[in-house]
Amino acid sequence: MHRTLFFCLLRFSALALLLGNSGFSRAETPQFFLDEYQQAAKSQNPGFKGFSVAAGERFYRNKHGGDWSCASCHTDNPAAIGKHVVTGKLIQPMSPSANPERFSDAAKVNKWFKRNCNDVLKRECTPEEKGNLLTYLITVK
Amino acid sequence: MAINTANTSVGLNAQSDAVHGRILVWDIPTRIFHWSLVLCFVIAYLTSESERWQVWHVTAGYTFGMLLLFRLFWGVVGTRYARFSDFVQGPKQTMRYLSSLLTRHPHHYVGHNPAGAWAIIGMIGLGLLAVLTGWASFSDYGDWFGELHEGIVNVLILVIAIHIGGVLVSSVLHRENLVRSMVHGCKQGNLLDAIRYPQWIVGVLLLVGLGLFLWALLSSRLPALLP
Numbered sequence: 001m002h003r004t005l006f007f008c009l010l011r012f013s014a015l016a017l018l019l020g021n022s023g024f025s026r027a028e029t030p031q032f033f034l035d036e037y038q039q040a041a042k043s044q045n046p047g048f049k050g051f052s053v054a055a056g057e058r059f060y061r062n063k064h065g066g067d068w069s070c071a072s073c074h075t076d077n078p079a080a081i082g083k084h085v086v087t088g089k090l091i092q093p094m095s096p097s098a099n100p101e102r103f104s105d106a107a108k109v110n111k112w113f114k115r116n117c118n119d120v121l122k123r124e125c126t127p128e129e130k131g132n133l134l135t136y137l138i139t140v141k
Numbered sequence: 142m143a144i145n146t147a148n149t150s151v152g153l154n155a156q157s158d159a160v161h162g163r164i165l166v167w168d169i170p171t172r173i174f175h176w177s178l179v180l181c182f183v184i185a186y187l188t189s190e191s192e193r194w195q196v197w198h199v200t201a202g203y204t205f206g207m208l209l210l211f212r213l214f215w216g217v218v219g220t221r222y223a224r225f226s227d228f229v230q231g232p233k234q235t236m237r238y239l240s241s242l243l244t245r246h247p248h249h250y251v252g253h254n255p256a257g258a259w260a261i262i263g264m265i266g267l268g269l270l271a272v273l274t275g276w277a278s279f280s281d282y283g284d285w286f287g288e289l290h291e292g293i294v295n296v297l298i299l300v301i302a303i304h305i306g307g308v309l310v311s312s313v314l315h316r317e318n319l320v321r322s323m324v325h326g327c328k329q330g331n332l333l334d335a336i337r338y339p340q341w342i343v344g345v346l347l348l349v350g351l352g353l354f355l356w357a358l359l360s361s362r363l364p365a366l367l368p
Contacts, residue, residue, distance in 0.1 A: 073192070087195050088368055089281075108284055119192050 030096045030103040030138055037131035044127065051128070056136025059129055064121045070094075070133075072120075079140045095140040103134065164335035166251055167326040168220040169344030174212050175323055177351070178268075181205040182301075186294075196367070199279055200358060203366055206272035207354055209265055211347060220336040222252030229262065230255040247314045251334045254311065260304040267297040276366065 034051070041048045060070045060078065073091060074082040079098035082091035093099040103109055117125040125133075167175075184201035188194030216225040228250075235255040241248040248254070253261060271293045278286035312319045322328050326339065357363050 084192065084195070086192060087199075105284070107288075111287075115190065115192065118190065 028104055028106050028109075030134060033103050033106075033109060033134055034131060037127040037134070040127035041131055048128065051131040051135040053132075053136045053139050056132035056134070059133050060136060066120060066122065068120050070116070070120060077140065078137050095137045097138065097141045102137070160332050162329070162332055163327050164251075164330045164332055165326050165339060166222050166328045166330070166334075166336065167323060168223060168336060168338070168340040169326070170211075170215055170340055170347050171219065171223045172323060172326055173344050173347055174208055174215065178205060178208050178212075181208065196359075199275070199367055200355065202272055202275050203358060204351060204355065205268060207351065209268050209272070211350075212265060215343075220338070220340060222336065228253035228255065228258040230258065235259060242310070242314060249315050251328065251330050257304070257307055257311070260300055260307060263300040264297065264304065267293055267300060271297055280365075 038048075038051070041051075060074075061076070063069045068085070070078075072085050074094050078094040080093060082094070083089070084091060092101070094102055096102045096104075113125055113130060117123065181201045181204050185198055185205060188198040188201065215223050221227055235258075238248050238250075238255045271290060274286050274290040274293060277283070278290050308319045317328055358367050361368065
């Protein structure tokens with residue numbers, strides 16, 4: 001009986017490890033994310049007209065009532081190398097034009113949007129906000 | 142040899158009161174290690190989801206790792222019940238202990254029981270892996286280190302839950318408050334089973350070592366860990 005319990009726990013552990021490690025990377029493109037956000041934005045808001053570069057740039061620089069904006073770490077120029085305001089670690093450019101690795105892995109994009117939106121806005125970002133931001137980032141070379 | 146530490150409650154009850162009393166089981170370094178480890182884990186866990194607390198997270202994580210390294214060392218040269226050789230036993234002994242819990246006379250160990258020992262080994266191993274993958278992720282050696290780090294910590298949390306569950310079950314079955322024992326270091330038992338020295342000096346050295354490590358880390362003297 002104990003042996004069964006042990007193997008059950010072992011299997012559960014392996015499963016947890018796999019679930020925690022489910023970030024298998026397919027090569028996504030920025031367009032893939034734009035399509036996804038557009039679909040989600042439309043279903044949330046029937047009056048949705050499309051993403052805007054200007055709104056994305058405003059979003060990027062806005063502190064949203066807190067002390068940080070995206071630019072706090074990623075600098076005023078998303079095509080430049082950023083610097084973490086707390087640890088001082090360098091951050092590779094956010095603009096996919098300057099850094100082709102950006103927006104190429106859904107697991108990574110989802111993880112960091114969730115994490116960074118919580119830090120800057122104290123909530124998750126809406127699909128419209130993400131789409132505006134990405135539309136802006138793509139234009140910065 | 143390890144069998145000697147296992148006194149069945151029947152055996153103990155037969156002893157006269159003269160040799161039975163409050164005995165020191167956990168030395169000072171073991172207790173400092175245990176509660177510092179808990180503190181580091183809680184801090185690292187609570188600060189894991191925000192960039193704002195990143196320095197706290199990695200500081201708690203590295204300190205957690207240092208504590209585990211100390212525990213490996215203390216598990217070899219420490220006092221009787223802190224040594225791995227006192228409590229790590231094979232699957233057969235472990236199963237025997239676990240099945241005795243279902244009887245009216247559960248086997249009693251002065252130090253760690255063999256089931257708890259496996260949780261300890263699991264937590265030390267997973268803890269070290271968590272620190273290594275956390276460091277690799279923080280040092281930008283690849284995104285998958287971050288994923289692995291989270292996966293390992295999920296399993297570690299499971300083992301911690303088993304550890305806490307085991308401590309509670311064991312406390313009830315053996316009618317001794319194991320949590321309190323890990324604070325003051327004492328249990329009720331045969332006076333001959335007590336450890337002789339609380340090892341205050343090693344405890345102070347451990348705290349001084351941790352202090353020095355934190356100072357070096359936070360003053361950027363260990364750029365490979367925290368730039």
